[in-house]
């Protein structure tokens with residue numbers, strides 16, 4: 180349906196043997212069941228993301244920014260999105276370098292769009308990673324959503340691809356309701372008045 184918001188779910192970890200796709204798959208199911216979104220999952224492990232950036236800044240280069248061919252699908256997905264869910268683990272009290280690199284190769288694709296977070300990790304459930312992401316995405320003029328989902332000690336909190344917490348789906352619905360609200364509000368605003376730069 181045309182009135183559904185385009186939701187891009189980003190799998191932030193690219194590590195061998197990673198858990199990220201399990202979490203992202205569950206989030207995608209929750210978003211499809213929610214009904215308000217057209218869902219696309221973007222796995223950074225399938226994207227060419229060099230660490231060395233071009234000389235110019237993506238903030239000012241616009242369409243002419245020289246990205247590698249293997250990044251085109253990611254750039255197109257980010258540009259077309261109305262909303263994002265970033266699925267992130269916690270690495271050394273922050274988020275993975277793969278995610279930072281993917282973020283830094285883009286700028287306007289994030290601007291005036293809402294971003295929600297689903298995190299997992301040890302005792303802190305990835306909350307340190309999310310705090311850092313909130314800070315970074317604010318620089319890109321994205322709007323971060325207050326309610327997130329965090330899965331502490333994910334290695335005992337998930338079974339057969341599902342969280343054991345019976346309330347997890349309810350928490351996901353709250354997050355997705357808020358994300359849908361922001362997606363609609365910000366899409367209307369972007370279409371009505373160009374975002375000031």
Ligand SMILES: Cc1cc2nc3c(=O)[nH]c(=O)nc-3n(C[C@H](O)[C@H](O)[C@H](O)COP(=O)(O)O)c2cc1C
Pocket residue numbers: 192193194196197198199200268269270271272273299300301302303304305
């Ligand atoms: C380099 C590295 C650093 C980590 N640091 C933390 C940490 O600071 N806090 C935490 O809760 N878990 C930490 N972990 C554990 C990860 O949360 C856990 O390995 C998780 O599965 C990583 O997500 P992934 O499997 O999708 O890569 C770390 C893991 C790695 C590989």
